[in-house]
Amino acid sequence: MITLLQLDYFRRLAATEHITQTAKELYISQTALSSMIIGMEKELGVQLFDRSKRSIRLNQAGKLYLKYVNEVFAALDNGRIALQELTESAEKQVSIAVGTSQVWLPMMRDFRKRFPECAIRQQNNTLEELIEALRSMKTDFVIASVDEIPDPDLEHVFLKKDSVYLCVPKTHRLAGRERVWLKELEGEPYIDLPAGTPWREYCTQLFVRAGVNIKRVLECDYSIRAALIDSEFGVALTSASAYEVDLFKPNCYVPVADAFAYRDMALFWNPKKYISKAALSFRDFCANYWNDREQAP
Secondary structure, X not given: OOOHHHHHHHHHHHHHOOHHHHHHHHOOOHHHHHHHHHHHHHHHOOOOEEEOOOOEEEOHHHHHHHHHHHHHHHHXXXXXXXXXXXXXXXXXXXXXXXXXXXXXXXXXXXXHHHOOOOEEEEEEOOHHHHHHHHHOOXXXXXXXXXXXXXXXXXXXXXEEEEEEEEEEOOOOOOOOOOOEOHHHHOOOEEEEOOOOOHHHHHHHHHHHHHOOOXXXXXXXXXXXXXXXXXXXXXXXEEXXXXXXXOOOOOOEEEEEOOOOOEEEEEEEEOOOOOOOHHHHHHHHHHHHHHHHHHHOO
16 A cells, blocks of 8 residues: 555655655655655556656656645645644745735735734745646645636636836836837847746737847846846836836836737636635735725725
8 A cells, every 4th residue: 555655755756856866855765765666656557757777757647646646745734724723723824926026015015914913925936836836735826817827727816907018218219108019129128037937928928929029138037127227228028016016116117008918917726725714814805905996095
């Protein structure tokens, strides 16, 4: 019979695909780890990894089995949290994964004001990591565009329609415009985010749809893009949410006129993951947050 220890070792090896590293992390020998995995494969009657002299890779059968193994440990974790809530010993914490946290700061700040007893654990991830965090139930929620998370097994609630802005230095030829079309950026020096980030992936699709060839001159994270734009290294696209918190000050924001230049932002969760009372409070708060702001005098 396959034990929980074997399942735990399997999922850890599946994550690293490296015998030496995994054995070191588990404080066991490579031989012991290999023997345990091989014994597990014999019990199942199928190989879970493709092996060569220098590498080990999770194969199609392994990926399928990993999905169910993750659900086993998620169920155990759900049970632990449910019992803690029953005895009121659990910390009231909400975990959130996003592409960039700065633009969601007002919503998180206002949630904390209303629910000061709740703590927020937030992390920034690539798009691939966001999807994996939901599927493996490593986070309560992910904030992303509806189009970015196509998995039908996941659920979401709409947050807001997020339009697109062009961010340029005050001396730029487009700085005084009321609006700009994407086609006007043909050949424009462009400052981009690193590959894999949700906003980078979205903007790439925008340029393709508009038939625009940008001139990518720099790749950097959010923390220095504003300074680079202000120093006239290039321009960048940003969102209405970034505009609302003035993420790129002291630069100018020009609305993008193309009708398709917007994202429907949503809060996603995995219905298989236990939703704590704190997480429920956060979900309900976010579902009404933007409507409440628009209706406020």
